[in-house]
Each structure stands twice: as C-alpha cells, then as structure tokens.
Amino acid sequence: MLEDLYLESKKILSRYEEAIRPILPDAKKQQTLDFLHGDFLEQDFSSADMIFAHSTCFHDELMTALERRCMSLKKGAKVLLVTKTFQSAFFKFLKMEEYPMTWGKATVNFYEKVE
Ligand SMILES: C[S@@+](CC[C@H](N)C(=O)[O-])C[C@H]1O[C@@H](n2cnc3c(N)ncnc32)[C@H](O)[C@@H]1O
The missing domain is CATH 3.40.50.150 (Vaccinia Virus protein VP39)
Incomplete structure (x- = not known):
C-alpha cells in the first residue's frame, strides 16, 4: 500500500530474478512472484x-x-x-x-x- 515499500519490493524482486531464480530447481523456476501496489x-x-x-x-x-x-x-x-x-x-x-x-x-x- 505504501509507495516507498512497493518500490523497494520491486528492487528486491529484480535481485531475486537475477541471483536466485537461476539457481532454483527446475520446478521452482516456473513459479512467478510479484507485488501489487494497492x-x-x-x-x-x-x-x-x-x-x-x-x-x-x-x-x-x-x-x-x-x-x-x-x-x-x-x-x-x-x-x-x-x-x-x-x-x-x-x-x-x-x-x-x-x-x-x-x-x-x-x-x-x-x-x-x-x-
Ligand atoms: C508488519 S508490516 C509487514 C511488512 C512486510 N510485508 C513483511 O512481511 O515484512 C505490515 C504491512 O501491512 C501493510 N498494510 C496494512 N494495511 C494494508 C492494506 N489494507 N493493504 C495493503 N497493505 C497494508 C502496512 O503498510 C505494512 O507495510
């Protein structure tokens, strides 16, 4: 709901996509993760x-x-x-x-x- 927290969560999501998703087992790689601002x-x-x-x-x-x-x-x-x-x-x-x-x-x- 708070814009600053939402923007921070999107930054952390980018780091997750770059550093964590590539090393996950195949089944977990397919899972999507997102944040809603609302x-x-x-x-x-x-x-x-x-x-x-x-x-x-x-x-x-x-x-x-x-x-x-x-x-x-x-x-x-x-x-x-x-x-x-x-x-x-x-x-x-x-x-x-x-x-x-x-x-x-x-x-x-x-x-x-x-x-
Ligand atoms: C204790 S904090 C948790 C922060 C983070 N999600 C975590 O788990 O570490 C509770 C959060 O709920 C958010 N919040 C409270 N009411 C909300 C609502 N109606 N819709 C969206 N977020 C809400 C607050 O802005 C606050 O960031």
Whole structure:
C-alpha cells in the first residue's frame, strides 16, 4: 500500500530474478512472484491457496475486514497470521508457533478455511 515499500519490493524482486531464480530447481523456476501496489482488502482471494499476513500492527477494524475478505477463500486454503487471531468458526485453528523476526520472536497462528 505504501509507495516507498512497493518500490523497494520491486528492487528486491529484480535481485531475486537475477541471483536466485537461476539457481532454483527446475520446478521452482516456473513459479512467478510479484507485488501489487494497492489495498489487499480490494484483492480477489478466491483462488488463493495461502494467505500470509504480517498482522502484528493491524488494528481491530483491519483484522475484522481481513477476516471478512478471507471468507471468500476456498475450502482448505491456509491463513497464517503473525501475532493476531481470527474469531470465526469458518477458520479452523491448526497450530501456533514462534518464529524469529528481525525485531524479535513472533507468534504465528495457522488456520484452515473449513467451509
Ligand atoms: C508488519 S508490516 C509487514 C511488512 C512486510 N510485508 C513483511 O512481511 O515484512 C505490515 C504491512 O501491512 C501493510 N498494510 C496494512 N494495511 C494494508 C492494506 N489494507 N493493504 C495493503 N497493505 C497494508 C502496512 O503498510 C505494512 O507495510
């Protein structure tokens, strides 16, 4: 959403394309990676297999909107939330794990869309 971060992500993507993609196994070389400059609440989630949200700083209204948007996910899709949780019964809680971030340890909550 923030232009500076978007432009930085495109620079890092160029480095990835030059330095990393050529050394990937063939199957992984075919995968595409891109960044969108916009509001994730306006994206179509219906074909997504997995949603990752680095949601530590997301306020309550944003979490509610994200959870509502994730209702359009297909059954079996996974959602990974850093620090925050979902409340709806449409998401089965799978596990909680701690991962090191640059800023410290973070709790990641794993969900599966059930209906
Ligand atoms: C904790 S930062 C994560 C940055 C980076 N994606 C990462 O995983 O390290 C959360 C990011 O979510 C972005 N964000 C918050 N609401 C958004 C929205 N509605 N659409 C797109 N990005 C949003 C913020 O601008 C911020 O950059």
